[in-house]
Amino acid sequence: MSPLVSPRSAATAIPALLSLLTLALASPAAGHAQQPKTTAKSVAKVAAKASPTEAALDRLAKQPAVAKAMAALQRENEWTLTEQAALCEIPAPPFKEAARAAAFRDKLAALGVQKLRTDREGNVIGEIKGTGPGPTLVLSGHLDTVFPEGTNVKVKREGTKFTAPGIGDDCRGLAAVLATTRQIIAQKIPFNGRLLVIGTVGEEGPGNLRGVRALFSGPLKDSIDMFISIDGTGFGITNGAVGSNRYRVTYKGPGGHSYGAFGMPNPIHAMGRAIAKIAELEASTNPKVTFNVGLVSGGTSVNSISAEGVMDIDLRSESAASLADIDARLQIALRQALAEEKARWPKSAVPLSLVIDTAGLRPAGTTADTTFIVRTSLAAARTMNIYAPLTISSTDANIPISKGVAAVTLDGGGVGRGAHSLDESYDDRTDGYKGPQWILLVVIGLLTTR
Numbered sequence: 001m002s003p004l005v006s007p008r009s010a011a012t013a014i015p016a017l018l019s020l021l022t023l024a025l026a027s028p029a030a031g032h033a034q035q036p037k038t039t040a041k042s043v044a045k046v047a048a049k050a051s052p053t054e055a056a057l058d059r060l061a062k063q064p065a066v067a068k069a070m071a072a073l074q075r076e077n078e079w080t081l082t083e084q085a086a087l088c089e090i091p092a093p094p095f096k097e098a099a100r101a102a103a104f105r106d107k108l109a110a111l112g113v114q115k116l117r118t119d120r121e122g123n124v125i126g127e128i129k130g131t132g133p134g135p136t137l138v139l140s141g142h143l144d145t146v147f148p149e150g151t152n153v154k155v156k157r158e159g160t161k162f163t164a165p166g167i168g169d170d171c172r173g174l175a176a177v178l179a180t181t182r183q184i185i186a187q188k189i190p191f192n193g194r195l196l197v198i199g200t201v202g203e204e205g206p207g208n209l210r211g212v213r214a215l216f217s218g219p220l221k222d223s224i225d226m227f228i229s230i231d232g233t234g235f236g237i238t239n240g241a242v243g244s245n246r247y248r249v250t251y252k253g254p255g256g257h258s259y260g261a262f263g264m265p266n267p268i269h270a271m272g273r274a275i276a277k278i279a280e281l282e283a284s285t286n287p288k289v290t291f292n293v294g295l296v297s298g299g300t301s302v303n304s305i306s307a308e309g310v311m312d313i314d315l316r317s318e319s320a321a322s323l324a325d326i327d328a329r330l331q332i333a334l335r336q337a338l339a340e341e342k343a344r345w346p347k348s349a350v351p352l353s354l355v356i357d358t359a360g361l362r363p364a365g366t367t368a369d370t371t372f373i374v375r376t377s378l379a380a381a382r383t384m385n386i387y388a389p390l391t392i393s394s395t396d397a398n399i400p401i402s403k404g405v406a407a408v409t410l411d412g413g414g415v416g417r418g419a420h421s422l423d424e425s426y427d428d429r430t431d432g433y434k435g436p437q438w439i440l441l442v443v444i445g446l447l448t449t450r
Contacts, residue, residue, distance in 0.1 A: 050382075053372075056449040057379040061441060065190065069183035070437050077433040079182075081162070083107065084175035084426070085155040088167050093151070094206040097122055097143040104143060104199040107178055112185045113197055121214035124199040128184060130447060134193025135225035137446055139180065139439075141173035142203035142211065142231060142396060146420050160428040168416035168426045172435075173230035174199060176412035179436040180443060191447035196224070203231070203396050205246075208360040212396040216403055226373050226446055227407035229396040230439060233416030233426060237377045238409035240392030241401045243323045243364025245315045249274070249334060250355040251341075255300075255307030264305065265341045265352035268298050271309030274337035278313070281329055287319035289326050312359065318392045320364040320402075331356075362394055363402035373406040373446060380441040386434060410439055 050058060060066055073080070092100040105124045109116055113126035124143070145166035147153070155164040164171075181197050183189070202210030212229075215221070231238075251267035251274075275293050283289040292314045299306035315330060317323040338354045367374060369390060381388035393409065400407035413435015418424040 051375075051379070053375045053449070054379040054382055057376065057383045057441060057445050060445055060449065061383050065187045066441070066444060069187040069189060069440055072183055072186070073179060073436045073440065074433045077428070080175050080179040080433070080436060081428060083178050084167070084171050085157070085162060085164075087174050088155050088162075088164050088171035089153050091147075091149065091151065091153055092144050092166070093147055093149045094144055094204060095202070096149060097201045100143050101199060101201065104174060104178075108181065108197060111178070111182050113181060119214060119218060121211055122201040123211045123214060125220075126197045128181070128195040128197065130191045130193045130195070132192045134191070134447060136194045136196060136223050137443065138196045138198055138215075138224055138227045138400075139177055139443055140196075140198040140200050140212075140227070140229050140396060141177045142170045142229070143174070143199045143201055144204050144207055144211075145169070146204045147422075151422070160430075160432070161425055162428075163423060163425040165422055165424055167424055168233045168414075169419045169424070170203070170231050172233055172412040172414060172416070172426055176230045176436045176439055180440045183436075183440060184443070189444055191444055193225075193447050195443065195447065196220070200229075200396055205360065209362060209396060209399055212399045216399050216405075224400065224405055227397060227400040227405055228373075228439075228443065229407070229409040230412050231395050231409050232411050232419070233414045233435075234411040235381065235386050235388045235413065235435070235438065236391045236411045237374065237381075237388050238391045238393045238395055238397060239367040239369065239371075239374050239401075239407075240318050240390070241363065241365045241398040242316055242318050242392055242394040243320060243398065244360065244362045244394060245323060245327050246359040246361070247313045247330075248357045248359050249311050249313060250357070251309045251338065251352065252355060253305070253307060253352045254350060256305045256350075258303040258305055261305055263345055264348045264350035265345050266305050267352065268306045268309035269344075270337050270341035270352060270354075271296065271298070271311055273340055274334050275311065277333035277337055278330065281326065281333065283326065284322060287317055287322050289315075289317040289319075289322050291315050291326060291330070316394075318364055318366070323364055362398050365398070365401040366392075367397075367401050367407055371406050372450070373408055376445045376449070377408055377410060377442050380438055380445055383441065384434060384438055386438065388438070410442065411435065413438070 090100040090103050101124050108126045115127040147165045200211035251270040253267045293311050295312040298309040315326050395409040397407040397409045414432035415427045
């Protein structure tokens with residue numbers, strides 16, 4: 001997740017108050033691509049008369065068990081930070097999350113989470129049963145990082161600041177899940193239904209959301225009513241899913257000497273033609289559509305016609321229809337480039353081919369602002385007097401959103417910097433504990449109020 005900056009249409013009232021609250025309360029999120037969708041609209045609600053959902057969250061925060069849990073999360077904040085650092089020092093490169101998964105499972109067991117298991121994909125799943133019938137809610141964080149095997153993941157601490165690869169994305173999310181779970185069990189907070197506590201694998205790019213895909217194609221697929229992913233830092237509510245289509249495109253030929261074999265179709269020249277066409281594609285801004293050729297490779301020497309030209313392409317949009325449209329136009333451009341390179345050398349019988357491999361597909365979609373899960377997330381932020389904008393991003397929530405399941409991704413509090421870099425940092429400052437407090441209030445609100 002890395003920042004996208006483009007505000008959605010929002011009220012422009014009380015700009016001075018918005019600026020003040022943004023500076024005082026909002027902290028930049030780290031770990032997932034976020035595009036803010038609301039600004040003054042959210043702040044205006046703070047001063048407005050409480051809605052039924054907001055009033056219910058106000059009352060909930062005052063209930064003895066919930067109030068004790070909130071106080072404990074602040075008082076025992078060092079426990080959360082210790083767990084965050086400990087998990088971060090267990091390497092979890094793409095497709096090799098097993099060691100961190102085992103540690104996360106052990107920590108859930110120590111808290112008293114029941115029915116713990118690890119599914120075939122590697123997800124860690126546990127349950128907390130409510131006191132009465134009700135919905136099934138998932139509370140999850142992702143176990144994997146973007147960093148390759150062998151990366152130094154030792155955590156350095158300076159006061160409230162922690163520095164290490166993955167410390168915010170998503171060690172903060174995992175720690176917030178643990179802290180929230182700990183207080184729900186310790187304070188015996190009553191709720192209806194079932195809370196599934198999950199550590200997912202494969203959220204980052206190469207994983208293509210494989211963990212959450214497995215959840216929604218396995219035994220639990222028809223029983224999950226609501227889904228929350230905790231990912232990154234700050235206080236954002238991601239209810240818009242940025243979809244992405246990723247391809248590895250290869251133009252292939254036999255290759256040859258740059259002088260002796262000159263006159264044959266050239267795979268790298270074909271790739272160049274394709275890149276030029278991609279660069280000229282029209283892309284809308286509302287809904288936002290993006291395209292990018294991120295990696296190119298091929299060739300053996302300056303005096304050789306390469307046997308292949310390879311490029312990795314990323315397409316994104318918050319709109320499924322717009323993503324499909326840009327994809328269709330990309331496919332045409334790739335094939336036109338092939339035809340034009342062949343036509344450039346009509347006397348040559350040397351073959352030139354095009355291979356398009358899918359590297360990853362993430363569906364787009366939205367959990368409407370008016371749904372119970374979004375209203376509860378906003379109401380809980382209001383109760384706590386924190387600024388929580390609605391955003392769009394690419395997270396584990398993409399999958400349930402695409403399947404019509406009410407889902408959001410919540411940030412875990414604190415301030416993050418340098419997500420996906422070796423010097424990634426998390427600063428708890430003086431109010432990092434508010435992240436788990438907010439998450440707890442949202443979770444219990446979803447399972448006790450309507």
